[in-house]
Structure formats: C-alpha cells, structure tokens
Amino acid sequence: MTGVGGIVADLVADVDALFVFSPSGANFEEIRATVDVPVVVVDTENAVGAESFIELPLQFTDVREQIRFALEGGIDQELIDTGTMVLCAQRLFDDGLDSFTRVRAGEFSQTGIYDLFVNSRAEPSVIRAVLEVVIGLGKKGQKGKPVGALFVVGDAGKVMNKSRSLSYNPFEKSHVHVGDPIVDVMLKEFSRLDGAFVISDSGKIVSAYRYLEPATEGVDIPKGLGTRHMAAGAITRETNSIAIVLSESDGLVRAFSGGELIFELDPEAY
C-alpha cells in the first residue's frame, strides 16, 4: 500500500454523479457494473451506448473547458443541478482513464457554450463542422499568412435580409454543405476576400461575401476586438443565428450568440 488511499477517499467521498470522458467499451462496462451513483458518458459520440450521454462538439484539449462544457450539458439536460458534486474521470495521457477531478456543478458561471451547440437553430453537427473549418483555417491560414473569417450559421433567411452582397455570390445555385470534402479548400480560397459566409440551419452554404448590416447599437463585445467581431455580435442579436469568427489579428476563434461572446479558443491548441 502506498498510503495515498486516504487522499483518494476524500476525493471521491459523497460525490453525487460520475462523469466519464471518452471511455472505452470495457471501461464503461466495468464502471456501470460497480458504481452506484449516476454515470454520465461525455464523448464526441455515444460509442458505448450509455443512457446518459453528453455530446462534445470537439475533443477539447483544455481539461477545464471540457469539464465546463460537460457540466453545462449536464445541467441543461437536467442530469444534475448546480449543487451536485461531480467526479470527472478523464484520460490525460495513456489509453485508460488516469485522472479524476472533483468539482461542484455550479462552480462555473453558465456561459451558454453547451446551449450554443445544442439549442441553436442550426443543427449541432453543422455548428461542429463550421467550427472545424474555422479551426482549420486558423491553423493553416492563407498561404502562411493569418486570415480572418466570419461565419453566420442558422436563420439564413433573416441574415440574408439583413445583409447585402459585396460581390457575385460564388455559392449561388450551388448545393454545397459544410462538411463536404471539397468545402475546406473552397472556403479557404473565398476567405481571401472580405465579407461573411452565410450558412443555413441544415448546413447549406447560402452565400459568401455578405456585408452584414445589423444595428450595432447596444452590442457589448470585449474591448480590443474589431469590426468583424462587432458585426458578428450584432447579427446574432438581431437574428437567431450564431456567429463563429476567426480573428485576423490574434488568430483566436470566437463564437457569438444572442449578441454575446460565448467562448474563445486558440486553434493552435487543436
């Protein structure tokens, strides 16, 4: 015996729920057979067929972000409430679960990151695909130079009515959806020019080169962000869309919903 059992016992004492992140099938079977508190699986897909499941939009590299997302998801799905003491089992290094975190569900203020993915007008898979495209753009840039981009996702009809065309729309009469293999290359090329991409609820790319004209009055975004972010924040306040922005100056990806900045992440970390 190593004598550290006492510390671990403290860690796991009277937890109300267990969140398991990306377990393998065997892991999960073992946990389900032995653990008496409710078990919630958090993963990009429900491969183990768990009853309680929270879908991650992408594999977070930041453990804090991942836990935060899972807790918000748990509260949103009413699996837990803010008072619940949750034990998170995760894999940091090797293949098995190797780290445990004890956290109260109300520890973080609700940012709406889970809400953004799951309860937006657009389908979660569409938002996920757009986020992946933007992260890809942020990583590679355009021929090594940093690029900026603005994607408005969902409620496309209204967004189109609150914007105007800067140039001939390359996606007119096309049937391209985000997530199609060719799209990455196309979007990368088109991101060279200014303007926003408009994407419908089902993921169809409606237009590129849109100049957004929402009323920016009363939109409160953090100081230091430019007009692209201002436009993104404002359009999400005027319509039921969400906006995902890649900043040209600092290279970060930010998501807006309801006029508010919901989260920001560094594409280099993914």
Added chain:
Amino acid sequence: MMTAIQRILHQFWTEISSSLVPLMVFVTGVFTAIILGRLSKRLFMAAGIPDSVEGTTFERTVNRLGTSTTGILSWMVTLFVLALAVGLTLSIGGLLGTSYYAELLRGYLLRVFVAALVIIVGLILGDKVQVEIQNWLQDIKLTEVALIPPAAKYSILFVATLVALEELRIETLPLMIVLGGYILLLIVFGAIAFKDLLAAAAAGMYLIFLQPYTIGDTITVDEKRGIVQEVDLFTTYIESEGEEFILPNHIVMRDGIMRDR
C-alpha cells in the same frame, strides 16, 4: 518367344494403365481440390468477405461450429472439385458411363453447388440488410418499426430459397404466386403510402435544381407569406413573424409561388 513376351508386356501395360490412370486421376483430383480450396479461401479473404459478413447471424453460427463463412465457401469449392474428380475417376475406370458423368457434371452437381451458394449468399445478405436497417432505424423508438428489419431479412431469404429450389428443378409455382402477391401488395401499399412524399420529392428536385426562389427571398405560397429559410427535397420552410410554415414541395408547385420583389 518374342511375341509371347510382347504379349505379356502388352497385357501388363493395359492392366497397369487401366488401374493406374484412374488412380493418378483421382490423386491429382484430390490435390487440385485441396489447392483450389486453399486458393479460393485466400481469394475470399482478399475480396474482404470476412469483413463484410462480420456480425451476421450466419457468420456467428458457423463460428460456433468452428469455421467461418470463407471456410464454408472454400470447403464447398473443395467438395465440388472432389466430386468432379471422383466422377472422372469412375468414368475412366469404366464403372460409370462417360455420358452419365457428363450428365452429372452438367446437371445435378453444378445445380446443387449453385443452389447451396445462393442459400448462403441469401442468408448473409438477409442478415446484412437486417443489421443495416436496424442501425438506420435505431433512433426511432417505436415498437412497430422493429418489425421492418426481420421482414426485410425474411423477404430476402424467401427469394433466395425460391432461386435455389428453381435451380434444383423443384416445383415452385405456388411459392412464385405467393411472391408475386407479396410484391404486388408492397407496390400497391407503397404507392398509396408514399404518394405525397413522391410528389413532394419530384417537385423538390425541380425547386432545388432550378431554384425559382432561394434562401432569403420573401415568397407567398398558399396564402402563407414569409422568408424562405430552407429548401430541401421534401419541404420548403417559410418563416414570418412568429410563425414557421413547413410546406410540402408539391403544394408549392401546385399553388404556384408569388415572389416579393
């Protein structure tokens, strides 16, 4: 003296050849059968058959019997060639008339082989289709839906059995009539049930390819006015202040579109 020796030698040679040639044919046949069996097994492996049959009931059953689908198929090849070799041996040995052998080769043996193959393919295909449909329908928690995958599986098995019986020249007319009735029912019910969906999809093709209106346009259809939010194969989503209309595409085509400029 010389002629006597020659005669003896000749007799000896005929004796030898009449017993040795069939023996050699038989041994060659057995080896060919084994080698062909092995080769076909490799061929099946290379063709990815083990992967494509994985998880089907047939594969699991034969696994429990200590073999696999590829094993069974290659065994069938071996047996077929073996039967050919036996037939050939017997016909050379004079025990079986050559015409009988030809008949056997052309007729029943081949038919049994094909029939067995059809049944196996039918079993595997049926399982595969069942699993695929199950995966496809797994999100629909409706008890009645659970009937569809087995129904598809047994339909395939039924057709496979019919083909196999036909191959064996067994009377299948009553079964054919049952099959005909079944297909007719499917078509009639399908046509009635999917009438609107088909009409909507046909109209949707037109709307998607020619795009008389697009996302963001304000249109009026069937006295419903709003901004187009989405056009898919079956429906058009129109949204106005606080209301969202989901219109089947054939309604759009039938009633015409008024586009606001």
